[in-house]
Amino acid sequence: MSALAERTAPLVHVEDVHTYYGKSHILHGVSLNVAPGEVVGLLGRNGVGKSTTLKTIMGLVRPSQGTVRFDGVAVNGVPPYRLARRGIGYVPEDRRIFRLLTVMENLRTGLDRDGMTEDKRSMLLDKAFTYFPVLKERRTQAGGTLSGGEQQMLAIARVMMLEPKIILLDEPTEGLMPRMVTQIRNIIEALHKEGVAILLVEQNVPLTLAASQRVYIMEKGAVRHHCAAAEIDVHHPIIKQYLGV
Amino acid sequence: MTTAPLDKASSLQELAADKAQSRHTAVFWMVFSLVMAALIAAPLVLPEFWRRLTTEILIWGLLAMSSDLLIGYTGMVSFGHSAFFGLGMYGAAGALLLVSPPNLWLAILFGLAGAAGAALFVAYFSTRLRDIYFAITTLIFSQIFYVIIFTWTAVTGGENGLIFTRPHLRIPFLYDARFTSTTMHWFVLAVVAGSYLILRRITQSPFGMVLQSIRENEPRTRAIGYRVENFKMVAVMLSGLFAGLAGVLYAVQNEFAAPDFVYFLTSGETVIYNVMGGIGTLVGPIVGAGFFHLMRELLSRFFGDQFPYLIPLGLIFIAMIIFLPQGIMGFARRWLNR
Amino acid sequence: MDAIAQFFHNIPIDLLIIQTVNGVVTGMILALVASGLTLIFGIMDVVNFAHGELFMLGAYLGFVVFVSTGSFWLALIGAALVVAILGAAMQIVALRPLIGRDPLNTILATFGVSLVLQNYALWQFGPVVRKIPAPIGSQFTLFYLQYPWYRLLVAALSAAIIGGFWLFLKHGKFGVWIRATAQDRVMAQAMGIPVPLVYTGVFAIGAAMAAASGVLFAPMVGVSHTMGLDWVLKAFIVVVVGGMGNFVGSIVAAIFISLIEAYTTIWLDPSRAVIVSFVILILTLLFRPTGLFAATPR
Numbered sequence: 001m002s003a004l005a006e007r008t009a010p011l012v013h014v015e016d017v018h019t020y021y022g023k024s025h026i027l028h029g030v031s032l033n034v035a036p037g038e039v040v041g042l043l044g045r046n047g048v049g050k051s052t053t054l055k056t057i058m059g060l061v062r063p064s065q066g067t068v069r070f071d072g073v074a075v076n077g078v079p080p081y082r083l084a085r086r087g088i089g090y091v092p093e094d095r096r097i098f099r100l101l102t103v104m105e106n107l108r109t110g111l112d113r114d115g116m117t118e119d120k121r122s123m124l125l126d127k128a129f130t131y132f133p134v135l136k137e138r139r140t141q142a143g144g145t146l147s148g149g150e151q152q153m154l155a156i157a158r159v160m161m162l163e164p165k166i167i168l169l170d171e172p173t174e175g176l177m178p179r180m181v182t183q184i185r186n187i188i189e190a191l192h193k194e195g196v197a198i199l200l201v202e203q204n205v206p207l208t209l210a211a212s213q214r215v216y217i218m219e220k221g222a223v224r225h226h227c228a229a230a231e232i233d234v235h236h237p238i239i240k241q242y243l244g245v
Numbered sequence: 246m247t248t249a250p251l252d253k254a255s256s257l258q259e260l261a262a263d264k265a266q267s268r269h270t271a272v273f274w275m276v277f278s279l280v281m282a283a284l285i286a287a288p289l290v291l292p293e294f295w296r297r298l299t300t301e302i303l304i305w306g307l308l309a310m311s312s313d314l315l316i317g318y319t320g321m322v323s324f325g326h327s328a329f330f331g332l333g334m335y336g337a338a339g340a341l342l343l344v345s346p347p348n349l350w351l352a353i354l355f356g357l358a359g360a361a362g363a364a365l366f367v368a369y370f371s372t373r374l375r376d377i378y379f380a381i382t383t384l385i386f387s388q389i390f391y392v393i394i395f396t397w398t399a400v401t402g403g404e405n406g407l408i409f410t411r412p413h414l415r416i417p418f419l420y421d422a423r424f425t426s427t428t429m430h431w432f433v434l435a436v437v438a439g440s441y442l443i444l445r446r447i448t449q450s451p452f453g454m455v456l457q458s459i460r461e462n463e464p465r466t467r468a469i470g471y472r473v474e475n476f477k478m479v480a481v482m483l484s485g486l487f488a489g490l491a492g493v494l495y496a497v498q499n500e501f502a503a504p505d506f507v508y509f510l511t512s513g514e515t516v517i518y519n520v521m522g523g524i525g526t527l528v529g530p531i532v533g534a535g536f537f538h539l540m541r542e543l544l545s546r547f548f549g550d551q552f553p554y555l556i557p558l559g560l561i562f563i564a565m566i567i568f569l570p571q572g573i574m575g576f577a578r579r580w581l582n583r
Numbered sequence: 584m585d586a587i588a589q590f591f592h593n594i595p596i597d598l599l600i601i602q603t604v605n606g607v608v609t610g611m612i613l614a615l616v617a618s619g620l621t622l623i624f625g626i627m628d629v630v631n632f633a634h635g636e637l638f639m640l641g642a643y644l645g646f647v648v649f650v651s652t653g654s655f656w657l658a659l660i661g662a663a664l665v666v667a668i669l670g671a672a673m674q675i676v677a678l679r680p681l682i683g684r685d686p687l688n689t690i691l692a693t694f695g696v697s698l699v700l701q702n703y704a705l706w707q708f709g710p711v712v713r714k715i716p717a718p719i720g721s722q723f724t725l726f727y728l729q730y731p732w733y734r735l736l737v738a739a740l741s742a743a744i745i746g747g748f749w750l751f752l753k754h755g756k757f758g759v760w761i762r763a764t765a766q767d768r769v770m771a772q773a774m775g776i777p778v779p780l781v782y783t784g785v786f787a788i789g790a791a792m793a794a795a796s797g798v799l800f801a802p803m804v805g806v807s808h809t810m811g812l813d814w815v816l817k818a819f820i821v822v823v824v825g826g827m828g829n830f831v832g833s834i835v836a837a838i839f840i841s842l843i844e845a846y847t848t849i850w851l852d853p854s855r856a857v858i859v860s861f862v863i864l865i866l867t868l869l870f871r872p873t874g875l876f877a878a879t880p881r
Binding site for chain 1: 778
């Protein structure tokens with residue numbers, strides 16, 4: 001397991017990060033890494049700091065201690081829009097698509113960037129519509145009129161427009177019907193095949209274990225356990241210990 | 246039971262806190278007395294011009310203090326103080342013109358009544374609006390008052406304002422004489438110092454604590470159960486009264502009332518004194534007023550009367566908002582704490 | 584009932600129409616000023632107290648350009664461009680450091696800027712009122728009045744500028760950026776939109792709109808260093824009545840208030856007619872504090 005992590009230089013390397021919200025000490029020295037093209041799961045109960053970890057990587061919150069490295073470069077304090085352009089995609093917990101913008105305009109926010117050609121643009125759009133045909137149907141509709149599942153798809157699709165090297169996925173299956181959950185699972189798989197790394201925060205343990213190569217388990221703001229996904233299953237005592245009710 | 250040693254520890258702590266508190270109070274009274282002594286002596290040693298300037302600074306300081314009650318303690322930025330000040334001024338003018346012989350105490354009464362009326366009006370709306378909306382609305386309201394005063398020439402003298410004579414300083418059975426520059430200064434000093442002590446008492450009282458809690462976190466204060474609306478209204482009324490008092494003092498000192506002072510620029514300058522001096526300190530605004538007027542004097546002496554002193558002062562103001570948001574007093578406090 | 588009918592019957596129709604035209608003209612200029620304010624507030628949550636001074640500076644700059652080139656149109660464009668740059672500079676220097684702090688700070692900071700700008704104008708240009716002549720001086724007969732064509736032109740131009748901006752907002756890359764930033768600043772950043780740049784850009788656009796209004800309005804009243812104050816107050820009233828951050832609302836409110844004020848001058852002296860806007864404001868605050876025309880945001 002450790003051999004897997006050390007063989008390739010990590011794409012994202014979080015080292016001993018402490019993050020505060022005001023006076024609340026949320027992250028107590030979190031360390032993890034994600035290799036290029038890897039799917040890594042981040043498990044833990046509600047409130048242990050999984051989302052905060054993603055936000056710290058994305059630059060939405062600044063760590064008071066520790067380093068975040070992307071592609072070998074320290075990115076503490078780099079504004080999120082620069083990180084997005086460098087290749088970090090972020091899909092937040094409540095989707096947060098632009099409700100008053102149309103589906104097309106939502107996708108556009110990821111497409112309108114330097115180095116974009118007409119060909120590349122249509123290629124990426126085609127890709128999005130192939131992955132998510134329903135978005136093609138609804139492309140002139142306002143984002144707020146989409147169902148929860150459709151909004152989740154839009155949130156992932158628009159991040160794909162950035163051609164990211166890694167996607168930070170925060171609880172993508174929350175509140176979705178089982179059929180949609182399978183769809184998400186397939187999308188993660190497809191993205192992995194394309195070589196996009198994914199850091200997946202999820203409450204759905206079976207899905208996470210099936211989709212990821214490695215998992216970290218967090219509790220109370222720190223990483224407590226780290227192993228290959230294949231080593232454990234949903235009945236493993238570790239799971240019960242950190243995720244059981 | 247483990248309460249016994251805990252009791253001892255906590256009561257020791259309380260003792261230490263009490264000691265610190267009483268030391269604190271002692272220091273306060275010492276400093277206060279020193280400052281008062283200096284201000285009392287001032288008119289006796291300063292030339293006429295500086296005497297008047299000091300008196301004026303005290304009056305603007307009182308206005309700024311009243312504003313601080315809202316900005317610094319309740320967290321409500323108001324641009325409406327020119328209305329309170331102006332109505333205090335015109336109220337006093339009314340008393341001094343209508344009643345013969347002109348009576349100082351009646352002037353104060355009328356002035357406070359006028360300011361209270363305006364304050365009531367503003368207070369009503371203050372409770373329905375938050376932050377930015379409140380600030381803009383107070384600005385608009387102060388302009389409404391300005392327009393009314395400016396156009397209602399019959400009553401207010403319109404553009405030219407009102408001129409009247411200073412009343413005697415008459416304390417029944419004890420004293421009755423015209424004001425001299427010196428006694429005027431002492432009178433203003435007495436009123437301002439008294440107001441300061443009263444305001445200090447208020448801000449340190451439970452009421453004041455609630456106001457500060459509103460400033461820090463209004464929804465939480467409301468959730469705890471306090472009727473935030475009522476507290477805000479009382480805060481606005483108090484603020485308006487002291488601002489009106491400043492207006493009365495100004496009228497009595499200068500013997501005229503003019504609409505210029507009701508223009509929102511007066512409110513703006515008041516806010517500048519607050520920020521420069523340090524909001525939430527009560528003393529800060531007076532220091533801010535002093536700083537502002539002294540700088541103005543210095544600039545016009547160096548660069549001549551026509552020099553637009555508000556340009557450098559405005560720039561200093563902006564710079565202070567960005568780099569020194571605690572104002573002069575805040576800076577002094579941090580420096581002293583080292 | 585009869586008395587009321589008599590009352591309305593007694594108002595001459597031609598006076599009504601004249602005041603309608605006046606109201607619309609003033610309303611369109613006010614709408615242009617107010618929409619800049621609304622834009623800045625709606626997208627950046629900044630109350631720009633210096634907006635009136637940007638209006639005033641635009642007028643002065645227009646005057647300067649006009650004096651050296653003789654062209655009104657160059658003056659309009661030149662003033663708008665320079666003030667846009669000035670606005671951007673102002674935002675970067677004074678407002679960017681305040682992002683994330685208590686919004687009250689931006690009110691104070693912009694107030695400070697307004698003081699500096701106002702006094703600067705007074706210092707540089709003096710208290711004498713300057714004049715920019717209108718680009719078209721001809722008039723047409725509106726009943727018994729010789730009504731200047733220029734006024735209609737101003738209304739049309741204001742409408743064109745507002746309309747042009749609306750189109751810009753709805754199409755094009757920057758329009759999407761601005762709208763996305765307005766809806767969710769955080770996610771806009773996560774999508775690679777350079778939010779700090781968007782803010783500066785929006786402020787510059789708002790400033791340019793104010794400056795353009797200043798130049799357009801100058802031939803009607805003359806350029807003075809206090810012209811900003813009166814307009815900014817009216818503009819704020821419009822913004823509150825229209826619903827803060829509501830672009831369409833502020834335009835409707837501007838025309839509404841100007842029309843009612845124009846009609847009021849049939850009976851009242853114009854300096855008193857300003858009371859009308861105050862009354863409308865108070866009524867709005869009492870009964871519909873979110874704005875009279877708060878239909879849909881943006």
